[in-house]
Amino acid sequence: MSALPTPPPGRSLAGTYLRMLGATAIWAVTFHVGHYTAQHADPLGVALLRFLFAGLTLAGIAVLRGQSLRITRAQLPLVLALAIPGVVAYTLFFLASVQSISGTRAALITAGSPVMVELASIVLLGTAASASRWTGIVLRCWARRWSSPAATCRTWPPPSAAASCSRWAACWPGRRMCS
Structure with a gap:
């Protein structure tokens, strides 16, 4: 059995958990804000402005803390390996997806x-x-x-599209299931 976690020096474990709860709450709201934003703006433009604002904010915090913003040539491949899939692709996939599905469904998939x-x-x-x-x-x-919203839809595909059209329309709101 492992020992209980210990907080870093000068920090309480309760504070650590509160910060994680705060991060989780912000992340949860992002799905709904992303869904709303994707309905009213271009995902590429949203992604650009989001990361421009975040980058400037983080750069300002780093300067205020006296931290270097330098990336060495040796660190560049690692930074790109983290940035391209972890930031660029995730954001584009996320914003393109929430144009078509709800924030709740996006959160369930991301779970x-x-x-x-x-x-x-x-x-x-x-x-x-x-x-x-x-x-x-x-x-x-x-x-x-x-636990998914589609859990009420017990079979896929439906046994007969004509017979279960209204049932599937309820399971997949916003999607044309019936001709």
């Missing part, structure tokens, strides 16, 4: 991130695929099946 992280760890890093890891992945996928 599969831990499974994707684990699978990437197994495939890309060669992490041992233990029974407990596979059990966690299977349980997460099973829980996703029963």
Whole structure:
């Protein structure tokens, strides 16, 4: 059994958890703000302004703290490897997606991130695929099946499109299921 986590020197563990709750709350609101914004603006423009504002804000904080903004030539490949998929692709996929689906549905899909992280760890890093890891992945996928908005739609595809048209329209709001 592992020891209880200890906070960094000068910080309380309660403060750490409060900051994580704050980050989670902000992240949760982002899905709905993103959905609203994507309905009224171009995703590329939104992404550009979002990261321009964030970059300037973080640069200002770094300058106020006396931290260097330098990136060495050796660090550049790592920065690009983090920026392109982790910032650019994620943002574009996110904003393009929330044009078509609700913020809640986007959040439910994104909640599969831990499974994707684990699978990437197994495939890309060669992490041992233990029974407990596979059990966690299977349980997460099973829980996703029963916790999603589509969980009320028990079969896919519907047995007869004509017979279940109204049922599927209720399961997939905003999507034309009936001709």
